[in-house]
Amino acid sequence: MESLGVLLPIPMNAYLESELDRRYKVFRLWESPPERRQDFIRANAAAIRAVVGNSKAGADADTIDALPRLEIVACFSVGLDKVDLAKCRERGIRVTNTPDVLTDDVADLAIGLAIAVLRRLCQADRFVRSGAWLSKGGYKLTTRFSGKTIGIIGLGRIGLAVAKRAEAFGCPISYYSRSEKPNTNYKYYSNLIDLAANCHVLVVACPLTEETYHIVNREVLDALGPKGVLVNIGRGPHVDEPELVAALREGRLGGAGLDVFEQEPDVPEELFGMENVVLVPHVGSGTNETRNAMADLVIGNLEAHVMNKPLLTPVV
Amino acid sequence: MGVMDGSDSDNRSPLNLGGYLAIQWTAVHWVERAMESFGVLLAARIDPYLEAELDRRFKLFRLWESPPAQRREFLRENAEAIRAVVGSPALGADAEMIDLLPRLEIVANFGVGLDKVDLRRCRDRGVRVVYTPDVVTDDTADLAIGLAIAAMRRICDSDRYLKDGSWKGKGDYKLTSKFSGKTVGILGLGRIGQAVAKRAEGFGCPICYCSRSEKRHTSYKYYPSVLELAANCQVLVVACPLTEETRHIINREVIDALGPKGVLVNVGRGPHVDECELVSALHDGRLGAAGLDVFEHEPHVPERLFGLDNVILVPHIGTDTLETSKAMADLILENLEAHVSNRPLPTPVF
Numbered sequence: 001m002e003s004l005g006v007l008l009p010i011p012m013n014a015y016l017e018s019e020l021d022r023r024y025k026v027f028r029l030w031e032s033p034p035e036r037r038q039d040f041i042r043a044n045a046a047a048i049r050a051v052v053g054n055s056k057a058g059a060d061a062d063t064i065d066a067l068p069r070l071e072i073v074a075c076f077s078v079g080l081d082k083v084d085l086a087k088c089r090e091r092g093i094r095v096t097n098t099p100d101v102l103t104d105d106v107a108d109l110a111i112g113l114a115i116a117v118l119r120r121l122c123q124a125d126r127f128v129r130s131g132a133w134l135s136k137g138g139y140k141l142t143t144r145f146s147g148k149t150i151g152i153i154g155l156g157r158i159g160l161a162v163a164k165r166a167e168a169f170g171c172p173i174s175y176y177s178r179s180e181k182p183n184t185n186y187k188y189y190s191n192l193i194d195l196a197a198n199c200h201v202l203v204v205a206c207p208l209t210e211e212t213y214h215i216v217n218r219e220v221l222d223a224l225g226p227k228g229v230l231v232n233i234g235r236g237p238h239v240d241e242p243e244l245v246a247a248l249r250e251g252r253l254g255g256a257g258l259d260v261f262e263q264e265p266d267v268p269e270e271l272f273g274m275e276n277v278v279l280v281p282h283v284g285s286g287t288n289e290t291r292n293a294m295a296d297l298v299i300g301n302l303e304a305h306v307m308n309k310p311l312l313t314p315v316v
Numbered sequence: 317m318g319v320m321d322g323s324d325s326d327n328r329s330p331l332n333l334g335g336y337l338a339i340q341w342t343a344v345h346w347v348e349r350a351m352e353s354f355g356v357l358l359a360a361r362i363d364p365y366l367e368a369e370l371d372r373r374f375k376l377f378r379l380w381e382s383p384p385a386q387r388r389e390f391l392r393e394n395a396e397a398i399r400a401v402v403g404s405p406a407l408g409a410d411a412e413m414i415d416l417l418p419r420l421e422i423v424a425n426f427g428v429g430l431d432k433v434d435l436r437r438c439r440d441r442g443v444r445v446v447y448t449p450d451v452v453t454d455d456t457a458d459l460a461i462g463l464a465i466a467a468m469r470r471i472c473d474s475d476r477y478l479k480d481g482s483w484k485g486k487g488d489y490k491l492t493s494k495f496s497g498k499t500v501g502i503l504g505l506g507r508i509g510q511a512v513a514k515r516a517e518g519f520g521c522p523i524c525y526c527s528r529s530e531k532r533h534t535s536y537k538y539y540p541s542v543l544e545l546a547a548n549c550q551v552l553v554v555a556c557p558l559t560e561e562t563r564h565i566i567n568r569e570v571i572d573a574l575g576p577k578g579v580l581v582n583v584g585r586g587p588h589v590d591e592c593e594l595v596s597a598l599h600d601g602r603l604g605a606a607g608l609d610v611f612e613h614e615p616h617v618p619e620r621l622f623g624l625d626n627v628i629l630v631p632h633i634g635t636d637t638l639e640t641s642k643a644m645a646d647l648i649l650e651n652l653e654a655h656v657s658n659r660p661l662p663t664p665v666f
Contacts, residue, residue, distance in 0.1 A: 104496035108519060112471055112495075115462035119637070122472040124630040129622045133615040133631040144637040145462075146454035168518025169458060265483040272479045280474045281483040287469070287494040 004306055005047035007067070009057035012076050016295035020052065023299070041066045050074060050305070052298060055235075055282065056264070058082030064091060072305045074298045077285075078102055078158075080315060081208040081235060088316050095316035096301040099157060101293040102285035106205075107161035109284050110233045113257025114201050116278045117229050118145045123275045143227075146170050151199030153192065153215065154206025155181050158233070162203050174199055177206075192216075196223035204234035214240045221247040229255040233284050236262040245270050248277060259284050351656050355397035357417070359407040362426050366645035370402065373649065379407070391416040400424060400652055405632065406614070408432025414441060422655050424648045427635065428452050428508075430665060431558040431585055438666075445665040446651040449507060451643035452635040457511035459634050460553050460583045461519075463607025464500075466628045467579055468493045468551075473625040493577070493604070496520050501549025503542055503565070504556025505531050508583070512553050524549055527556070542566070546573035551581060558585035568593040571603050579605045583634050586612040595620050598627060609634050 004024040008017070011030065020026045027048060032040040041048075041063070049069050051059045054076040061084045064070060073083055075097040088095050116122055120142045127139050150166040152159045152175040163173045163186060174187035176195040181188070189195035192215065196202055202224050206212055216230065216239040224230060230253065232239055241262045247253035248271065255276035261267050264282055271277050285294065300312045356374045358367060370376045377398055382390035391398070391413065398417050401409045402424045409423045411434045425433055425447040438445050466472055474489045483489070500516040502509045502525040513523045513536060524537040526545040531538070539545040542565055546552055552574050556562055566580065566589040574580060580603060582589055591612045597603040598621065605626040611617050614632055621627050635644065647663060654661050 104520070105494055108465055108495045109469060109471075112462065112465035112469055115458060116466060116471055119459060119462060119633065121462055121466055121628065121630060122475050124633055125472045125628050128617055128629040128631050133617065137615075139631045139633055139636065141636050141638045141641055142633070144455055144639045145458045165515075165518040168515045169461075170454070265478075267478060267483075278471065278475050279478045280471060281478045281489050283469065283474055283489055283492070286489065286491050288491045289494040291491055 004049055004302065005044065005069075006050045006052055006302070007041070007044075007048045008052050009063075010054070012052070012054050013291050013295055015292055016052075016076060016298060019295060019299050020302075024050075024302070038066070045069065050302060052076055052302075053082055055079050055082065059088070059093075060084050061087050064088065064093065072096070072302065074301045074305075076294055076298050079208060079235060081237075085316060093316070094305060094311060094314060096298075096311055096313050097315055098294040098297045099313055101297055102290050103157045103161045105287050105290045106158050106233050106284040107165055109259060109280070110158075110162045110203050110205070110231050110257075111165045113231050113233070113259065113278055113280070114150075114203075114229060115145050117231075117255040117257045117276060118143050118148075118201075120275065122278055147172075148200040149174060149198065151175065151189075151195045151202045152186075153177075153195070153202065153204050153238075154234070155184070155186070156205065156207075159203070159205040160184075162205060171201075192220055193223045196220045196228070197225075199224070200227065201229045201231060204230070204232045204238045206234060206238070208235035208237055213237050216240065216244070218243040218247070221253050224253060226251055227254045229253075229257065231257045233259045236260040236264060241268060248274055347657050351653065353397075354399055354652075354656050355394065355419075356400040356402060356652065357391075357394070357398045359401060359403045359409070359413075362402075362404045363641050363645055365642060366402070366426070366648060369645065369649055370652075374400075374652065388412075388416060395419065400655070402426060402648060402652075403432060405429060405432060408434075409438070410434050411437045414438065414443065422446065422652070424651055425665075426644055426648060429558060429585060431587075435665070444655065444661060446648070446655075446661055446663050447665055448644040448647045449663055451640055451647060453507045453511045455637050455640045456508050456555075456583050456634045457515055459609060459630075460508075460512045460555070460581050460607075461515045463581050463583070463609065463628050463630070464551050464553070464579060465495050467581070467605040467607040467626065468495045468498075470625060472628055495551075497522075498550040499524060499548065501525065501539075501545045501552045502536075503527075503545065503552065503554050503588075504584070505534065505536070506555065506557075509553070509555040510534075512555055516551075521551075542570055543573055546570045546578070549574075550577060551579045553581045554584040554588045556584060556588070558587055563587050564590045566590065566594070568597070571597045574603060576601055577604045579603075579607070581607040583609050586610040586614060591618060598624055 006024045007027045009029045027044050048067050049071045051073045059073045064087050072094040078097050078099045124139050146169045149172045155175045155177045176189045176192045245268050257278045259280050304311050351373050354374045357377045359379050377394050399419050400422045403409050404426045414437045420443050422444040428449050470492045477489050496519040500521045505525045505527045526539045526542045595618050607628045609630050650662050
C-alpha cells in the first residue's frame with residue numbers, strides 16, 4: 001500500500017512530527033523558502049494525500065486546489081478557521097480536529113487569566129521581583145473574582161467547561177449563542193450587547209467564522225464597561241483589536257486577559273505597559289499532556305483513514 | 317389595687333412613652349459618648365477606610381506615629397486610655413504590648429490568622445479577642461487557585477516572554493503542565509481549605525487533605541500526616557493556622573515527597589514553610605513549581621527566587637480586594653461597637 005503522503009505546513013510539535021515520520025511520508029513545507037513553496041507543492045502533489053493543519057496554517061482554497069489527491073485534512077487544533085470547509089465538502093475531502101482533549105486546558109487558562117487580571121497577579125509578581133515591596137510598602141487593593149457574573153460567548157465544550165469552573169467560585173453564568181441551549185440553568189441572552197452589559201467578565205469561546213469575525217466590537221466593549229474584563233481564548237479576529245486597545249487606553253474597558261491576537265505573533269505594543277492587561281502567546285492548549293493527546297488524535301484519525309475505518313473526530 | 321403590673325394601658329400613656337423615649341435617647345447618647353472616649357490603638361496602617369472610621373467613632377491612637385524605638389514610651393503614655401488594639405498580620409498584640417496596656421479589654425485582629433496575637437496572654441488577662449473569618453474566605457481561596465494555575469501554566473512568565481519580544485524572535489513558548497484533574501492536597505480543611513477544595517473540584521481535581529483530625533462530613537481522602545499527603549498529591553495548598561505545631565511543617569522531607577512535578581501553594585503564613593529548603597528545592601528541580609503569597613520575613617523575599625520562571629511571588633495580597641477589605645473593616649467596627657455597648661460580639665475567638 002502506498003505510504004500516506006502528509007503535508008506539514010509549519011512545525012507544530014516534536015512528538016507529532018516523529019510519529020508522522022514513523023508512519024508516513026512527511027513533506028515539510030517550511031523547509032522550502034517562501035518563494036519556492038508553490039513549486040514544492042506542485043512537485044509533490046502526486047504524493048500528498050493528507051494535510052496536517054493547526055491554528056496558524058491549514059488548508060485554504062489555493063492549497064486544496066494545488067493538491068488533486070488530497071483526501072483528508074487533520075487539524076492539530078479544535079479551531080477550523082484555517083481550513084476552507086466548503087471547498088473540502090465540495091471535493092469530498094475529510095476534515096478532522098481535536099475536540100475534547102484540549103477543553104480543560106483552554107478553560108483553565110480562561111479562569112487563570114480572569115483571576116490574574118482582576119487580582120493583578122502578574123503585576124504583583126513584578127512588584128515583588130523589582131524590590132518594590134521593600135521600598136514602597138504593600139501592593140494596592142484589587143477586586144474580587146468570586147461571585148462576579150461571567151458572560152460566555154459560545155456555549156460549546158469549552159464554554160461549558162469555563163462555566164463549570166466559574167460556578168465553583170459562586171459566579172453567576174450567562175451566555176450568548178446562536179441558539180439557546182436546552183439543558184442548562186444559565187441565563188441566555190439573544191443579543192451580545194445585552195450579555196456584555198450584564199456581566200463582569202466576558203469570555204470569548206465560540207468558533208471563528210464569517211459571522212463571528214469582530215463580534216467583540218466597540219459597542220460590545222463599551223457595554224462591558226470600565227469595570228468589565230474581556231478574556232479571549234478564542235481567536236484574535238473575534239475582537240476588533242484597535243478598538244480594544246483604544247477602550248483600554250481610554251479607560252472604557254476595565255481590563256483584558258488575552259491568549260490570541262489578530263496578527264500573531266504581533267501584539268499591539270501599547271498593551272505592554274498596561275497594568276490591567278495580561279497577554280500570553282497562544283498557550284491555550286500548550287501543555288505536554290494536552291499536546292500529546294492532540295497528536296495522538298491526529299495520528300488516530302489518519303490511521304483510521306488509511307485503514308478505511310470510521311474517523312475518530314470528523315468534522316466533514 | 318394600684319399594682320404596677322406593666323399592663324398595656326399603663327405603658328401607652330403619654331407620660332410613660334415620653335419616659336421610654338427619654339431612656340432610649342439617653343442610652344444611645346451614652347453609648348455614643350462611651351465610644352468617643354473609648355481608646356483604640358491601631359497597630360499598623362492597615363487600611364484607610366478602617367482608620368478613618370476608627371477615628372470617627374472612637375479615640376484613635378496610631379502606633380506608627382511614634383518611631384519603633386519609642387514604642388514602649390508611646391504605649392505607657394497612652395495606657396490609661398487604650399482599651400482596644402486593632403492588629404494586622406504584620407503587627408498584632410504580643411505579650412509586651414498587652415502587658416503595657418492595663419486597661420486593655422479587647423483585641424480585634426484584621427484577618428483570620430491569629431499568629432501575631434498572644435492568645436494565652438489575652439486569656440490570662442480576660443481580654444476578648446475577635447477576628448474576621450468568612451469574609452476573607454473567597455478571596456484567599458481564589459488566590460490559591462489563581463496561583464496554582466499561574467504557576468503550572470506559567471502565565472506570568474509567558475506574559476513576560478510575549479512582552480520582551482521573544483514570541484516574535486524565538487517562536488512559541490514552551491509547553492507547560494495541565495492543572496485540571498491533578499490531585500490537590502490541602503493542609504488544613506477549615507473554611508479556606510474547604511473553599512479551595514470546592515473550587516478545585518470544578519476543575520475535576522481529586523481532593524485529599526491533612527488536618528489535626530479527620531472531618532466526618534466530607535468525602536475527601538484524609539491523610540494523617542502531611543508527608544503522606546505530599547506523596548499523594550500534585551498540588552499542595554497550605555491553608556491551616558500558624559501555631560507552634562505547624563511552624564516549618566513544610567520541610568525538606570515534605571518538599572521532596574511532593575517532588576519534581578509537584579506544586580506548592582502557600583496562602584497560609586510564611587513560617588509554615590522552611591524557606592531555605594524551598595529555595596534549594598526549586599533551584600535543584602526537586603520541586604516543580606510554587607505559588608507563594610507569604611514569606612518568612614515579609615516584605616523580604618529570597619532574591620534567589622527572582623530569576624526562576626516556575627514560581628509566582630505575590631506580596632501577601634490574599635485578602636487585598638476592595639470588597640473584602642471593607643468587609644473586614646466593617647466587621648472589626650461591628651465587634652468594637654458591640655463590645656462598647658455590651659452586646660454579644662459577632663466574631664469572637666473567645
